[in-house]
Amino acid sequence: MTLGTVIAMANSSCFTLSSFILIGIPGVENAHIWISIPFFLMYVIALLGNSSLIFIIKTESCLQQPMYMFLAMLAAIDIILSTTTMPKMLSIFWFNSREIAVGGCLVQMFFIHSLATMESGIFLAMAFDRYVAICEPLHHTTILTNPVVAKMGLVAVLRGVIYILPLPLLIITRFTYYKTNVISHTYCEHMAVVNLTCDDIFINNLYGLTIGFFVLILDSVLIAVSYFKITQVILGLTTLEARLKSFKTCSSHICAILAFYTPITISSLTHRFGHNVAPPVHILLANxxxxxxxVLNPVVYAVRTKQIRQRVLGVFRKREVISPLYTSSLENPH
Structure with missing residues (x-):
């Protein structure tokens, strides 16, 4: 079935369907191959960076602390999240493979939104860790034990599943007929799918807004409150050196929070209220x-965390030492 046939069917009436067609980035289809290059590079960097982060945290005994255990969870979520979307997105850009089954679309939707919710939960847990470390330093090791950290990670995962599972279930149970099966997006985002239906979307829209409030607004407020308390404690320290040292322990987390919440907030607002925003701009923001x-999380923590930075630099130094020795042995085999 060609794209023109699909659009013609869409203009005639509402119909049931077995698959969706992902357009990619509408309006710039001729540039898909060029857009795919930075996307592919970012995906590779995300895979390598987060995999390396997990390996370093697992193998370095000095990093077996709550903050880095949460960071390893965050890295694992980032790997799965980017893998949920990028292979299909690249297949659209490279091979014009736009069709996706309804079931596959709903599964992708579930993973995208649930993993983003889990990531927000991990950021909230990391903020609590920083609060305890700075505001209650004598009790940090007794409050945030390994079992407690594991339970907090499990709660973040379960929360993501419980919050987001109703989204595809509501679509399956409530929607039968669609105006079109053409999704003007690179992946199956909830509102992009819901807006295609011929049925009333009030409940789906309301639930999506409610989840957005609990995840984006409530988590952000709780993180802001924790850092307000942290700032009060830091400003109360007697020396400038102590203040800078305490702030430095939080700087990586703050950068990661901004990198996560800023684009997701802008994307959510433009999707619901930015009717004058050009479609290519909106789709790029969503991606x-x-x-x-x-991409940024491993870079931020590698630059801002001394132990991780030293381990990464140590790997490159070993390669620099081994390389000339290996070359010398080849030149002088005897």
């Missing part, structure tokens, strides 16, 4: 909030 955090 950035899935790609930017997985």
């Amino acid at each position: 950035f909030y899935l790609l930017v955090p997985p």
